Amino acid sequence: MTMFILSKLSRAVLTILLALAFAFFLMRIAGDPALAFLGVDATPEAVAIFREKFGLDQPLPVQFLYYMANLAHGDFGVSLREGRPxxxxxxxxxxxxxxxxxxxxxxxxxxxxxxxxxxxxxxxxxxxxxxxxxxxxxxxxxxxxxxxxxxxxxxxxxxxxxxxxxxxxxxxxxxxxxxxxxxxxxxxxxxxxxxxxxxxxxxxxxxxxxxxxxxxxxxxxxxxxxxxxxxxxxxxxxxxxxxxxxxxxxxxxxxxxxxxxxxxxxxxxxxxxxxxxxxxxxxxxxxxxxxxxxxxxxxxxxxxxxxxxxxxxxx
Amino acid sequence: MSAYEQAMGSRSDRDGPGCIRLRSDAQPEPPLLCIEDYSVSFDTPAGRTVAIEDINLEIDRGQTYAFVGESGSGKTVTCLGLVRLLNGKHATSGSIWFDGVNLCDIPVRALDEIRGRRIGVIFQDAVGSLDPIRTVGSHFAATIRRNTGRRGPDASRHAVELLAEVGLDDGAVLAKYPHELSGGMAQRVAIALALVGDPELIIADEPTTALDAANKVRILNLLRRLCTQRNAALIFVTHDLLAAAKLCDHVAVFYAGRIVEVAQLDVGFSKLRHPYSIALLRSVPRLVGDPAPRPIPGEMPSFADRDALCRFRDRCEYSVERCRTVAPGPDRFRRMHVQCHFPVNTTFGTAVPETADLSRSVKFPATAPSSNAPVVELRNVGKIFGGKRLNPFAADNRHVALTGIDLAIGRGECVALIGESGSGKSTIGRIILGLDQPTTGTVKYNFAANDGGPRKTTRQYPVQIIFQDARSALDPRLNIGQQIEEPLRVNHLGTAHMRRKRVAEMLDLVHLSPSFATALPHELSGGQLQRVEIARALVMNPSLLVCDEPTSALDVSIQAQIINLLMHLKQSLELSLLFITHDIAAARPLADRIAVLRQGALVEIGETERILRQARHPYTQELITLTAYENLAASGDHQMPPEPRQAVSRRQQYQDISA
Incomplete structure (x- = not known):
């Protein structure tokens, strides 16, 4: 039974990681999140500030690594819309x-x-x-x-x-x-x-x-x-x-x-x-x-x- | 009760012609069970079919009755009808008096009080009759609580006692699940469960059909002893007359929904007088005398073709004009009778001390084992299943199935491979077919040029197989012609016309009419399906046919037909056969040589009659003793053959410890 639970658990962690990576990259590839959030008529300065604030100016893999590192600390990020955790x-x-x-x-x-x-x-x-x-x-x-x-x-x-x-x-x-x-x-x-x-x-x-x-x-x-x-x-x-x-x-x-x-x-x-x-x-x-x-x-x-x-x- | 007494009193008024009564009406005690004009009909999409008709029978306390008949004769329907456990939409008429109560009339709640407490039922498929997700102990707990009111430790003590009574001394059985039990153990558990309420009547519906020869005898002995000790009446349903004679003192022979004969079995089969009973007896392969069993020609009439006349008339060698015009006396006798115009006056079967005769009456066969090069030769073949898994934590599950098998089958020779279930006999068949690779040793084939088959033979298929269960070995959605033709079609052999011709030839070869080519498997009987399977195997014109228990699922009369067919084919086609079976008597008419397999090793091999007459290995001798049908009434359970290997070793350990 221990073996059964251990093998299930290791597979579960892998599944979570894959699903997470999928959601992470898909949402960012599908469109520019800054433009989607601020609207197409936002000024370039506002977009640049928004990107920098939320780390969206970094390359995608780097963003993902940062995200994973934060996750490891129990930090799931801040809602873009509400500004609350x-x-x-x-x-x-x-x-x-x-x-x-x-x-x-x-x-x-x-x-x-x-x-x-x-x-x-x-x-x-x-x-x-x-x-x-x-x-x-x-x-x-x-x-x-x-x-x-x-x-x-x-x-x-x-x-x-x-x-x-x-x-x-x-x-x-x-x-x-x-x-x-x-x-x-x-x-x-x-x-x-x-x-x-x-x-x-x-x-x-x-x-x-x-x-x-x-x-x-x-x-x-x-x-x-x-x-x-x-x-x-x-x-x-x-x-x-x-x-x-x-x-x-x-x-x-x-x-x-x-x-x-x-x-x-x-x-x-x-x-x-x-x-x-x-x-x-x-x-x-x-x-x-x-x-x-x-x-x-x-x-x-x-x-x-x-x-x-x-x-x-x-x- | 009045209707019952009336029925009893009026019995003498019902005497009809053609019936012979061997026992007087004077009965000090009323019978335990009295079946009166009992009929069951089922509603099927095709209309109403009458499964059994006007069954009349009386059984006293402590009497043991065998219900003998082929499948479709109505013996099982009668038994299940007794306890109202028939499935499907059906209608019954008549009455079943059990100790003064009409089981047909009482409400289901009252019937629940009788089932399990006063009538115990044992089914054919013991493992299937246990709930797969509950332990044996759980079955006992519920049954004991329901039928005796005992619970807790009191109930477990009762369960252990019952298990000991059926020969399972090991209390560990209670913790096991049904799939962990062997067939013989499961049947013992089922018997113990049926005994919980200490029933006055035990109904055993083909309890030994699924078991091999050794377990069969053990279970028969056990039932006999239990009924004697408890003075319980027994109804033993079987298609095996010889097994019936081992266990029972009376027999009711069923044919096409009727009881055609009720007779005593106290002196062998000497009192059987109905032509069908005698034909049935002759169709059983035996260890002495004429090796070829005599099949009953034709098949039992289907439900639609059953009329008021004698239903055996078309298969009966004694039938005359009167049989086709006048119905034999009505079946109104609940004791001994024969339902026939001309009961056979014979003493057939009086002399059946087979074991005694065995050494004298047997002659060696004329055909010596062929001296030419064998068709297939196994040298030192071993087979190990399983092995190291990729997962290092998994348990090593290796299982040695065969060790050091040396076996050769000559051209036109039949070798019978005898062994209990699990002995590895099917594995040898699979290795010869090339379906399994031997782990060690070699298999050498030596086939002659294939000349009889259709032309354009690019590949040869010299080894073919026929399986035990023809119904599942055939595709239910292809017609018979397509199935026989399929091996030719997938190998692009011959034109469509040639293939059709070949199919017709094959049907003729196995004695089926060409009209079967368009039939679907469900329209055929078990015996006909087995013929189709043989035809399909022979269509590629093989040199060697592996027969994996081809007859053990068939009724005796049909079994005899198939054995005779194989004998004929072997001679006319110079076919080599590997006949795999656990029934040494069924192998005898066909086999030139017998090879006895035990726990994956050949213990003895030799000419058939030599093996039967003077077996050298004790295991072979034991198998022969088991198959020879002496009446075991006198011999107790203590002369039982040894238990299966695990049980033996466990019991020995126990004895060693306690000694």
Whole structure:
């Protein structure tokens, strides 16, 4: 297990470095950040001062080395737009995004898992068709469209829910539902197909033959075996949740990291973008790591594979 | 209860012609299980198919019944129907009385109280019937808590006792996962799990089919002993009549969804009277007498072709006009009966003390091993799998599969390679095919010019293989003709017309009608698929055919057909064969020589009849003893052959320590 964690960790550091270098150079190659920030009608003097202040007059590799050196000291730079340390700017908005993601993820699991299980158990019957139709609608509907529709219905017509912001508990409802809808569709569909695969396995019939009731067999044997593909999809979903959050935060004027990323990209606020990229990469790496660990917990065969004797395979 | 008594009382009214009853109605105790007019039909896209029809049977406490039949005969459907574990959309009729309760009527909750506690079920695929992500101990914990209410240390004590009872003394089994168990160990665990509730009826659905000869006998012995000790009734589902005779005192023979005969097995097979039962018995390869098994011609009628008349009539050597016009007596007898107009009056099978006969009755074969240059010659071949990995921290996973193999196969000769699973016999096949390279030693081929094949032979493919599982060895989306033609097509041999002609020739060679060329694999039966595989292997006109357990997945009657086909092909095409199997009896009709493989080394090689008559190596003698079918009723579990090697060494260590 130590070897497993060490090798994962070394790969993670490499991944972060590569992603960071990619974001760093791409943003600077794509256009002159000084002009993008100050506007095309800025005086050459102002541009020169701006460049010198933020070290943009140096050659790119030198800039990168400086940036890395600062990172090593825990200095993530200063936001070009706000003049405050990046870490402060970003940490103000991170909790709001985490709340939205957590709620959206929770809702997707809470509805998607039982819906998929029900569909698998009542395969081919009305409830199965209902879940499948719902899931197709769910993941084929673009989330910004869904968000705008919800706004139209609940804010403009019914006047029940606030249009944006994150001030009250009710303002969570529409962003969460919008974010979760697509993932409910994905989770229910994968849960269904994974469960159907497991429900045909002989050990379920054997468990029934030992007198275990249907519900026990479902929870004890079917679901844990079906969980592995579901965990895989859930891990992949996390990246999608972050992307979805950017769109939804813009639609609902949610003061979160997704919206900050969008405004920073539009205004070429390089240090903020780089820091958010680091955060995103770390999130994805952590998710993948969590998925790998979960695999090992869920399926005892995964950790053993390297040391299995060959004898059994001769048959 | 009234319906039950009524049914019991009215039984004598139902006597029909053609049925012979061998036992009186006087029964002091009601039977444990009484199946009445039980039918199951499945809803399929093609419509309703009747899987079993009007099954009637009575089983008393402590009686052991074998359900014998080919696949599709309905024996497994009957068993699963008993405990209502049938999958798929189906409808049942009739009733199943278990100790006064109709299992067909009671709610599922009440059935859950009976399953596991009063009826234990053991399945064919033992490893598959255990949850792969839970330990053996976890299976026991849940089952014991559910069926006895015991938990904690009390439950673990119970589990250890049960495991000891099935011959797994090592408590470490509880901590293992199913994939860490061998097939034999997994089946023992499954048996122990079925015993948790101390059931009055044990249903064992082909529990030994997936096991090799040695493990099979051990499991049969174990089941026999357990049923005797616990006075439990047993239903043993099998397609192997000889195994049935080892274990059971009664047999119900299933054919095409009906029970055609119920008989006692107390004196061998002497009481079998239905032509099908006898044909089935003759199709089993044995170690004495006529080496060639006698196949039953044709195949079992499909679901659509089953009518009220005798369903065996088209394959029956005794059938007359009456069989085609009048249905045999209705199957309403729950004790001994034969469902046939003309039950065979024979004493076939009375004399089956095979081990005793073995030394006298056997004659040496006329064909001596060929003296000409061998087609393939293995010299000192060894094979090691795995090796040092790039990662220096990974454990060394080397596994010695073969050591010092010297083997030659002559032209037109068949060498049978016998060994248990894991002995390395398939690896030898793969090395001869060139799919694996030997780690040490050499493989020398010596093929004659290939003259019979299609012209323009740029490359020769003198070695071909047929696999055990024909269904997965064939592409499900290509039709049979395309699959047989494929080796020619990919090698650009002949024109399209020539290739089609060759395919027709090949189908004819394996006794399939040319119309099969356009069929898809799922439309064919197991035996037909195996013929297709043989045709595909022979289309390149090979000199040597490697047969990797080609018959072990087939029913006995079909197995006999395939063995006879291979015998015929070997003679007519002067084909050399390497016949890989764990069943020494199946190898006997075909093999000129037998090579016995154990743990990657050849322990004995010699002419077939010499090996059978006077095996020199103790391991060979043991294999022959295992295959020879004496009734093991008297012999206890203590005369069991040794356990697999790991278990032996562990047990010896234990004994050494405790001594």
């Amino acid at each position: 990046v870490i402060v700017v970003v940490s103000e908005v991170v909790p709001k995004t985490l709340q939205l993601m957590g709620l959206g993820f929770g809702l997707a699991m809470l509805i998607g898992l039982p819906a998929g299980i029900l569909a698998a158990v009542y395969r081919g019957q009305f409830i199965d068709r209902l879940v499948m139709v719902g899931s197709v609608i769910g993941f084929s509907l673009p989330n910004f469209l869904l968000g705008l529709m919800l706004l139209l219905i609940f804010t403009l017509w019914l006047r029940l829910l606030p249009s944006g912001g994150a001030d009250t508990a009710v303002s969570f409802i529409m962003p969460t539902v919008t974010l979760a809808t697509a993932f409910i569709g994905v989770v229910s569909r994968y849960t269904r197909s994974s469960m159907i695969g497991v429900l045909n396995r002989p050990f379920l019939r054997a468990a029934r033959a030992r007198g275990l009731p249907a519900s026990t067999v479902l929870w004890r044997h079917a679901l844990p075996n079906a969980a592995i593909p579901i965990v895989t999809v859930t891990g992949l979903m996390f990246g999608g949740l972050l992307g979805g959050a950017s769109v939804i935060e813009t639609v609902f004027a949610w003061p979160g990291m997704g919206r900050l990323l969008v405004t920073s990209v539009l205004s070429s606020d390089l240090p903020v973008i780089q820091f958010i990229v680091i955060l995103l990469v770390i999130t994805m790496i952590f998710t993948n790591f969590a998925v790998d660990v979960l695999y090992r917990i869920l399926d005892p065969r995964i950790g053993h594979r390297g040391s299995m004797p060959v004898a059994g395979s001769a048959r």
